[in-house]
Amino acid sequence: MLEIKDLNVHFGVIHALKGISLSVQDGEIVTLIGANGAGKTTTLRTISGLKKPTSGSILLDGKDITHTTPRDRVKMGMSQVPEGRRVFPEMTVLENLELGAYLRRDRAGIAQDLKMVYERFPRLADRKRQAAGTLSGGEQQMLAMGRALMSRPKILFLDEPSMGLAPLLVQEIFDIIKDINQGGTTILLVEQNASMALQIANRAYVMETGSIVLSGTGEELSNSDDIKKAYLGG
């Protein structure tokens, strides 16, 4: 579904991504793990079009989308839950969700998806008239995920969904991610919480200072000594 070939990204003189290549197949959960500053978020921002690459290409279903706008990519079925949730704090939960469907015109379909999101995240339904900025961290994460689902994406990108959440909530969020995937949405998950991410992922890539240094199935990497030492605490 998604293929990235030899992607290079610079911030001024800093070479942030050094020839990244990765692919995500239809229906998979793929995770990208690595330490802080490895370039995981930059990778996602480049995939969604917020950051322009210096070279390399991004293909969605075989079509080159390297030079399209973020808007075009949303239209083509890509949707992102950004790092730090980035909900619109002064808008209500409902307005946030409606903005997720900004490019859609099918009222009936939007209403249906709104119902689906409320079923998946009942706490959002309770708080639909509340300003998003007043929600707790976990609720904001759910809102950001619900908002991303409102565009009815083929592929969903999640950037550190576990960041700053209590362990119990992290488990809940990961269960939901698995569930979304089983509903037919392909997922690329960026995480620092490697052990959790590897548990639910079909395949994984490990990033270090702008390059991909390892890849394999979730299981392979969970059992790899290097990974255990570097990311899984022993």
Added chain:
Amino acid sequence: MEQFLQQVVNGLSLGSIYALIALGYTMVYGIIKLINFAHCDVYMIGAYVGYACMTFLHLGFVASLCISMLVCMVLGVIIEKVAYKPLRNAARIAVLITAIGVSYLLEYGMMYFVKANVRTYPEKTGILAMTFQLGNINISMLQILIVAITVVLMIALQLIVKKTRIGKAMRATSQDQDAAELMGINVNTTISFTFALGSALAGAAGVLVGIYYNSIDPLMGFLPGLKAFVAAVFGGIGIIPGAMIGGYFIGIVETFVSGYGGSMYKDAIVFAILILVLIIKPSGLLGKSTREKV
């Protein structure tokens, strides 16, 4: 008491003007964090367009108002596209300096074309020239018209911002530009639209001032522009209802100061208010104080 009420009436008309201009400052600040110093000159251009419509084309008041708003709308969008958009990722101070440059360009460009002398709007006739007596209070038809038009425009603005798709896009973009882009919002279009709205309101203010005070000149935007900016800061920069409240507050304070014998100090008082706001509550009346993380 009569003196008091008379000043309230006068203050409301002046406040309407400030509020209309302040809205443009606050909306643009809300979306691209820029104090658009050229905004007050868009207001001046609006006054001249209204003047041209009435004097040379002999159009009525409403037609002149609409044409002026339309011209200012286009002008605002052009200013943004030509002067600010190329600096979208530049340091904020660079854009600010550019805004001052655009302001001078409009003022002295206009002076070159229409000369520096003061021009007067045509004589008001018919319904526009009427005044009413309420006890000893004088209310002119123009004052009623100014307040009424301002209120209508403000309601329209609120509806656009709250209810329409592009209005939602405006609010989303002002709260988080990256997230807005991830929703598929076209940020450039949204910014252009914000300039269009703000500039149209400034154009309306220009025409209203033209027929109310009767005299216009190429530098007329400077002082009202600064005061409208104070109004926007008073209400909380970036907050639309704040600019409305701020505009009326500044207008009423100013007329009271001059009405009770302090007309020499009316400008000074307005800027004293700015200083006080910045000392006591820099985020403004409706602004939330954002705590800075250390």
